[in-house]
Amino acid sequence: MAMPSMDRVWPGRPRACAFVRVAALLVVAGACVPGAAWSGELPPIVTGRSPVRVWVDQLGYRPGSRKILIVASHSPLPKGELELLLELTDAKTGKVLWNSLDHPDALKPFNGGRKDGESGEYVAHLDLSHLKASGRYYVAVRQGDKVERSCRFTVGDDLYRASALAAWKMLYYNRADTAKPEKHAGPWHHKLSHRGPNQATQARVYKWTGRPHWEPVGSEVADPTPRDVSGGWWDAGNFDKYMGNTTICHNELLLAIQLLGEAAKDGELNIPESGNGIPDVLDEVRYGTEFLLRMADATGAAFGRVYERPACPPEADTTPVMLTQTASGATMNRAAALAYASIVWQERKLDPAFARTCMAASRKSWKLLEARPHPWPASPKDPSKPAPTGEWFFVNYAECRALAAACYFRATGDKHTTPSSATASRPGTA
Numbered sequence: 001m002a003m004p005s006m007d008r009v010w011p012g013r014p015r016a017c018a019f020v021r022v023a024a025l026l027v028v029a030g031a032c033v034p035g036a037a038w039s040g041e042l043p044p045i046v047t048g049r050s051p052v053r054v055w056v057d058q059l060g061y062r063p064g065s066r067k068i069l070i071v072a073s074h075s076p077l078p079k080g081e082l083e084l085l086l087e088l089t090d091a092k093t094g095k096v097l098w099n100s101l102d103h104p105d106a107l108k109p110f111n112g113g114r115k116d117g118e119s120g121e122y123v124a125h126l127d128l129s130h131l132k133a134s135g136r137y138y139v140a141v142r143q144g145d146k147v148e149r150s151c152r153f154t155v156g157d158d159l160y161r162a163s164a165l166a167a168w169k170m171l172y173y174n175r176a177d178t179a180k181p182e183k184h185a186g187p188w189h190h191k192l193s194h195r196g197p198n199q200a201t202q203a204r205v206y207k208w209t210g211r212p213h214w215e216p217v218g219s220e221v222a223d224p225t226p227r228d229v230s231g232g233w234w235d236a237g238n239f240d241k242y243m244g245n246t247t248i249c250h251n252e253l254l255l256a257i258q259l260l261g262e263a264a265k266d267g268e269l270n271i272p273e274s275g276n277g278i279p280d281v282l283d284e285v286r287y288g289t290e291f292l293l294r295m296a297d298a299t300g301a302a303f304g305r306v307y308e309r310p311a312c313p314p315e316a317d318t319t320p321v322m323l324t325q326t327a328s329g330a331t332m333n334r335a336a337a338l339a340y341a342s343i344v345w346q347e348r349k350l351d352p353a354f355a356r357t358c359m360a361a362s363r364k365s366w367k368l369l370e371a372r373p374h375p376w377p378a379s380p381k382d383p384s385k386p387a388p389t390g391e392w393f394f395v396n397y398a399e400c401r402a403l404a405a406a407c408y409f410r411a412t413g414d415k416h417t418t419p420s421s422a423t424a425s426r427p428g429t430a
């Protein structure tokens with residue numbers, strides 16, 4: 001660490017004499033003098049009501065990356081060390097490694113020191129890019145005898161790994177219609193849900209009453225055929241399973257898997273499929289893929305939404321699971337998603353039979369759409385547009401059609417599997 005520079009001052013502030021600066025340091029440093037015993041107690045963390053807040057990237061910073069922390073206040077930020085001292089502190093030892101008194105240029109006022117129009121705060125950037133040693137740190141904020149601290153943050157090479165795996169594991173927590181044992185789900189464990197009579201394995205199409213997309217589809221059964229639409233991921237706090245949301249998430253996860261390549265490993269997520277020799281991220285996506293396989297009738301026409309009533313714990317709900325009617329938008333979304341899944345499984349060479357199953361289901365939906373061109377059901381007011389069926393939204397039809405066609409071409413190399421000029425000219429198609 002560089003020695004304190006005594007000839008540098010805060011921007012715009014007259015040069016202070018060395019005595020004043022040293023005295024100020026001793027005053028504001030309070031009990032945190034070098035050599036003082038570390039009690040292990042951390043200062044209280046800043047809140048939105050703290051006079052001066054320091055916000056950090058809680059994911060952390062790589063050793064070689066820029067490290068810009070945000071200093072914010074509802075009042076103009078103090079410009080003198082007599083009023084404010086920021087101390088970079090080792091969170092494990094309590095040792096102060098660096099302070100703003102010695103490095104006043106590290107704090108750069110934002111917007112010329114004027115109030116920031118968007119946040120409504122006075123803001124400055126604290127540049128700690130010099131900090132390259134891996135470890136755990138915080139920034140103490142000292143004003144007079146008051147001391148608070150930022151959230152702790154990490155500097156390290158692999159700091160994004162834990163957060164990335166946590167993001168993937170979120171999908172497991174959102175799995176629908178299954179039990180989640182404590183060994184996989186921790187405090188969010190629960191028993192088998194939505195598997196009773198008329199639930200996920202016996203769902204029926206209901207007549208949509210026009211209610212919002214997070215509410216029950218309706219009260220009147222439109223088609224009494226029981227259908228297994230179990231699996232997939234609940235959308236959020238509501239337990240709907242939307243074709244649009246599922247497929248866009250599913251497809252982006254497949255892209256992530258392609259980009260990860262060999263970096264994706266088995267046993268990374270602590271899920272039921274950990275240890276089966278298949279990368280856990282691919283196992284997780286398959287939970288969605290298998291749901292999409294179920295989300296169609298015998299003709300390949302896909303349903304737009306599954307409604308499951310939310311409950312806590314999930315198994316407490318015993319009410320019927322409801323489907324919206326089949327729609328061309330859902331059908332193309334499904335065709336594209338299954339085609340893409342087939343390609344990724346072919347690339348991995350881990351389950352050729354599953355790859356073929358996905359491709360066959362996709363092509364069936366595609367051929368249905370060739371025979372029954374989009375959109376259906378059509379809007380009574382404008383037959384060129386689809387009628388809403390309570391599904392919420394679908395992924396762009398033309399984009400999905402292009403994705404499906406690209407996957408067919410990738411799989412076969414046959415240009416005749418790509419869209420014909422006749423279908424391409426139809427309304428709503430690419």
Ligand SMILES: [Ca+2]
Binds near residue numbers: 265278
């Ligand atoms: Ca696995």
